[in-house]
Amino acid sequence: MSIFNLNTQNENLDNKIVAGLERLSHVFKALLWEKAKEHSLSPIQIQLLIFILNHTQEKSTVSYLAKEFNVTKPTISDAVRILEAKKMIEKSTDLNDTRSYTILLTEIGKKIVAETEDFPNPVTKIISQASDDDKEIIWKNISDLIIGLNRLNIIDVQRTCYNCKYYSQVGSEHFCDLLVMKLEDRDIRIDCPEFHDKSMAY
Ligand code: SF4
Structure with missing residues (x-):
């Protein structure tokens, strides 16, 4: 039984709720894409910058970020390479293991966060009006x-x-x-x- 079949969707509240949540997932993607285009970045690159600014340094590793965003480590490593080339982040190497590093935002990276982290605002505005x-x-x-x-x-x-x-x-x-x-x-x-x-x- 598919929630995308309009008969099964519209006859069943469970299916309509799931279809609605699926629709909302597109909204967040679309809002993020708008910001990404403005800054010539990908959505995951913006998500990484926002996450790193708002969490402690031990969470800013390739492994942790891959789990956090449900993507592979090579996907995070690629994003990190590009953000580093754009001088938005820098790596802090672990002195005990030079293959490991955590990621820090530069001033440019912080400025990008300030300009993009409001992407969910249209949703926040609607929620704020609820009782x-x-x-x-x-x-x-x-x-x-x-x-x-x-x-x-x-x-x-x-x-x-x-x-x-x-x-x-x-x-x-x-x-x-x-x-x-x-x-x-x-x-x-x-x-x-x-x-x-x-x-x-x-
Ligand atoms: S139970 Fe844990 S996660 Fe919840 S508020 Fe307390 S410290 Fe935070």
Whole structure:
């Protein structure tokens, strides 16, 4: 049964929701492409610059970025080579292993981020007009969908509360033991700077 068959799509709410999400994925791609064209960059190159600016240096490696964006390491390496040639990034080599490096933004790279990171703004504007109750429902469903896809190994890296060692659940209530607070649905994060993967050995 295909969600793209208009009969099966329109007769079934599940199919319409999935078709709608698929349509939204095109929106983000189209918005990103507009910015990419303005700066003669590819969408993944812009995504890398934005990610690197907003995350810690240990996440700015080829391996981590490949997992983050669900692409191969050669795809990231190619993008890094071009960004380096355009002087938007520079490599910081690991002194203990000269084959390894992390990626830092140059001033030019930071300027590109400032000019491109607003690409989702049309979506933000519409969401901002929804009621608080509707936003909470949307957020709960989106965060549940993301963690569900993560558990199916369809999306790889997820720095979400549900995968964090500081997260605990009592009945239907969620807690963050680091921030020492109860987490309402609206507080659940999908990209937390304090995240610590609970599956890692300590
Ligand atoms: S540290 Fe961050 S990711 Fe972990 S439970 Fe607390 S808020 Fe969630």
